[in-house]
Amino acid sequence: MNNPIYLDNNATTAVAPEVFETMKPYFCEKYGNPSSIHRFGGSVAADVENARRQVAELLGATYRDKDDCATEIIFTSCGTESDNAAINAALCAMPERKKIVTTAVEHPAVLHYCEELTRRGYTVELIGVDGQGKLDMAALQNAVDENTAIVSAMWGNNETGTIFPVKEIAAIAHAKGALFHTDAVQAAGKVKIDVQDTGVDFLSISGHKLHAPKGVGALYIRRGIIFTALICGGHQERNRRGGTENVASIIGLGEACRIAKNMLATEYDYLKNMRDAFEQKLLASIPKIRINGDPANRLPGTSSVSFECIEGESILMLLDVFGICASSGSACTTGSLEPSHVLRAMGIPYSAAHGTIRFSLSRYNTMEELDFVAEKLPAIIARLREISPYWEAEK
Numbered sequence: 001m002n003n004p005i006y007l008d009n010n011a012t013t014a015v016a017p018e019v020f021e022t023m024k025p026y027f028c029e030k031y032g033n034p035s036s037i038h039r040f041g042g043s044v045a046a047d048v049e050n051a052r053r054q055v056a057e058l059l060g061a062t063y064r065d066k067d068d069c070a071t072e073i074i075f076t077s078c079g080t081e082s083d084n085a086a087i088n089a090a091l092c093a094m095p096e097r098k099k100i101v102t103t104a105v106e107h108p109a110v111l112h113y114c115e116e117l118t119r120r121g122y123t124v125e126l127i128g129v130d131g132q133g134k135l136d137m138a139a140l141q142n143a144v145d146e147n148t149a150i151v152s153a154m155w156g157n158n159e160t161g162t163i164f165p166v167k168e169i170a171a172i173a174h175a176k177g178a179l180f181h182t183d184a185v186q187a188a189g190k191v192k193i194d195v196q197d198t199g200v201d202f203l204s205i206s207g208h209k210l211h212a213p214k215g216v217g218a219l220y221i222r223r224g225i226i227f228t229a230l231i232c233g234g235h236q237e238r239n240r241r242g243g244t245e246n247v248a249s250i251i252g253l254g255e256a257c258r259i260a261k262n263m264l265a266t267e268y269d270y271l272k273n274m275r276d277a278f279e280q281k282l283l284a285s286i287p288k289i290r291i292n293g294d295p296a297n298r299l300p301g302t303s304s305v306s307f308e309c310i311e312g313e314s315i316l317m318l319l320d321v322f323g324i325c326a327s328s329g330s331a332c333t334t335g336s337l338e339p340s341h342v343l344r345a346m347g348i349p350y351s352a353a354h355g356t357i358r359f360s361l362s363r364y365n366t367m368e369e370l371d372f373v374a375e376k377l378p379a380i381i382a383r384l385r386e387i388s389p390y391w392e393a394e395k
């Protein structure tokens, strides 16, 4: 499709042209293996280290030099791997502790791995959220105990954008001697992250959510933590992640982080203003809708809107006719017609949860595009409600 109006940036983003340019030499010219002794490989290793520094700088991690074995960033294949690796490392670091505390609204990258861990004998406790997706901090406090190896709570939710108070959560984990991991896959590059200030022990990011390619991620590991690799093999990543580095993508991730850091404040305002104006237009022109998530603390480009009494999938199909791309619930859970686990955990009524669309923006969207969507939506919703038996009953 030519020039879609792409509002599905929480599913994946376009690779930034600058990122793509930076990656290009690493396919046919600078293709050496960073582990090689010769200078051809060595120069690539230096470039990988530069990317590591760029990632560290976006996250506020420390980076001394390439020979610093305790460097806090490792490269992985994706956000999912980073999440799995962090939880696995905590369980290995504290084998006497058998419990993981996480939240009911995590991405499957955490939730399904935790499910697998229950089959291996671990206990998993899921902390609930309120109607705005805010974490039940009292329940968290009660759940974390001396048997807890790790607390894993995301920085920003991929469906609603709700931001968790990671600093407070880290403090609760640490008070009981547990480690703290945060999945910042959706937050990185969109809100300021400072791993020092928040006291995070592990933090996951994924390239394709911040204008780097798919298939590359990174994990921040606080200096001093004993880290056991999830993927064992060669000595890459200082023995913390086996496998020859995906060099071009790592270079791309570094560049994407550098750009995101430089643009953070302006991009935050740009996305938030555009998102807020869009939501106001929808609220003014369409009855019986609700905006999901914490109104006071949301990722700037995420807008989850529930249109009562109709199916999200039908809305997506009619939006698609106009070249508008969005998603219902989460892209990762699309395929099942059940409302997503996030909306269910928030207690969104069934009739609203079913008609929920997530619009997620990037720096490449414009207000004109959103105006176009806001202009088309009222007729789409009215048309679907006309044939909805639930709407008929509601009237």
Ligand code: PLP
Residues within 6 Å of the ligand: 010, 011, 077, 078, 079, 080, 081, 083, 107, 109, 154, 156, 157, 158, 183, 185, 186, 206, 207, 208, 215, 217, 332
């Ligand atoms: N965590 C969150 C919050 C996500 O939104 C996603 C992807 O949608 C992931 C983890 C998984 O990242 P990846 O696709 O890089 O494995």
